[in-house]
Amino acid sequence: MKDKERYKTNFESFVELLDSCNDQASILKVVKNDDASFYLNGGVDDFDVIYAQLTRTAQKILSNIKTLEINKEVEKIDNILDVGSDFKHVLACTTFFNCFCLDPVVNDNKTFEDLGISFFRGEAQKIPFKNNYFPIVTSLHAIEHFGLGRYGDTIDPLGDIKGLKEMHRVLKPGGIALFGVPVTTRSRERVVFNVERLYSVSTFNKMLKDAGFEGSIYRSLVVPAISGEFPSLKQSKFYNRSEIILKNMSDQQIDDFVDHFIEIMIDGVRNGYSDPTIEHVEAAYFIGVKKCG
Numbered sequence: 001m002k003d004k005e006r007y008k009t010n011f012e013s014f015v016e017l018l019d020s021c022n023d024q025a026s027i028l029k030v031v032k033n034d035d036a037s038f039y040l041n042g043g044v045d046d047f048d049v050i051y052a053q054l055t056r057t058a059q060k061i062l063s064n065i066k067t068l069e070i071n072k073e074v075e076k077i078d079n080i081l082d083v084g085s086d087f088k089h090v091l092a093c094t095t096f097f098n099c100f101c102l103d104p105v106v107n108d109n110k111t112f113e114d115l116g117i118s119f120f121r122g123e124a125q126k127i128p129f130k131n132n133y134f135p136i137v138t139s140l141h142a143i144e145h146f147g148l149g150r151y152g153d154t155i156d157p158l159g160d161i162k163g164l165k166e167m168h169r170v171l172k173p174g175g176i177a178l179f180g181v182p183v184t185t186r187s188r189e190r191v192v193f194n195v196e197r198l199y200s201v202s203t204f205n206k207m208l209k210d211a212g213f214e215g216s217i218y219r220s221l222v223v224p225a226i227s228g229e230f231p232s233l234k235q236s237k238f239y240n241r242s243e244i245i246l247k248n249m250s251d252q253q254i255d256d257f258v259d260h261f262i263e264i265m266i267d268g269v270r271n272g273y274s275d276p277t278i279e280h281v282e283a284a285y286f287i288g289v290k291k292c293g
């Protein structure tokens with residue numbers, strides 16, 4: 001099937017399935033991705049900075065894992081499951097753990113013993129491991145894709161919700177999960193088919209709670225490389241930052257903050273201070289959560 005035809009078929013089945021799932025999906029608004037060409041601003045693009053910061057934050061937490069409470073509750077912190085993250089993250093994880101990677105784009109299941117990496121072809125919606133198996137699970141900038149078919153996985157509007165439930169199932173009680181997803185303002189929340197879902201922070205937090213995760217050990221807003229001039233941001237302490245740690249804030253306060261931050265960037269685009277399209281203005285939310293022991 002040609003790409004355009006496949007896109008049309010997948011889009012139609014996604015919308016049909018979405019209609020039939022009785023508002024259980026995380027996001028109900030679906031828009032087509034008319035312009036698949038992502039904005040690049042030359043050398044380092046916004047997404048590179050977001051991915052790099054998510055990886056760095058995850059590594060920072062993982063390298064201190066022995067000092068976290070998890071150590072008291074989980075006997076051995078040996079294995080980590082990563083679902084669909086960047087390979088750089090996975091590779092860095094092998095410094096501390098045996099790494100199991102699950103991704104639909106893996107060709108063959110394969111273990112590299114000297115590297116400490118095992119690859120598994122599969123989908124987050126059906127993780128091929130038993131309950132309570134991993135002390136740590138990570139999924140960075142991947143959950144938003146589950147079930148959109150972009151990477152050859154099964155079309156399923158509930159893919160992100162099912163994936164989170166599965167990651168909770170395979171996590172040991174007392175274990176931790178690290179997640180990163182793209183976020184936008186509450187009013188701009190949407191599924192950009194078949195690229196990604198853009199959540200509000202409170203929607204994603206609700207999904208985590210519904211999947212069974214409790215509390216959080218770390219939360220931050222990861223912001224894109226800010227190219228161009230943003231007069232209103234330049235005066236703030238957030239200029240030239242790629243991560244804003246969100247401490248002691250309610251979901252409502254974080255949503256307000258994200259709305260405010262993204263509106264500033266949108267203003268910058270409207271006023272010609274920067275050149276991505278408004279559709280491509282987004283940030284990421286990083287969260288570390290626990291499975292109740």
Ligand SMILES: C[S@@+](CC[C@H](N)C(=O)[O-])C[C@H]1O[C@@H](n2cnc3c(N)ncnc32)[C@H](O)[C@@H]1O
Binds near residue numbers: 051
């Ligand atoms: C945007 S990429 C990850 C980010 C990474 N920084 C990159 O640049 O490729 C999303 C990843 O999620 C994986 N993925 C998509 N759908 C999935 C699913 N249903 N289950 C597990 N992984 C999935 C994709 O194959 C891809 O490797």
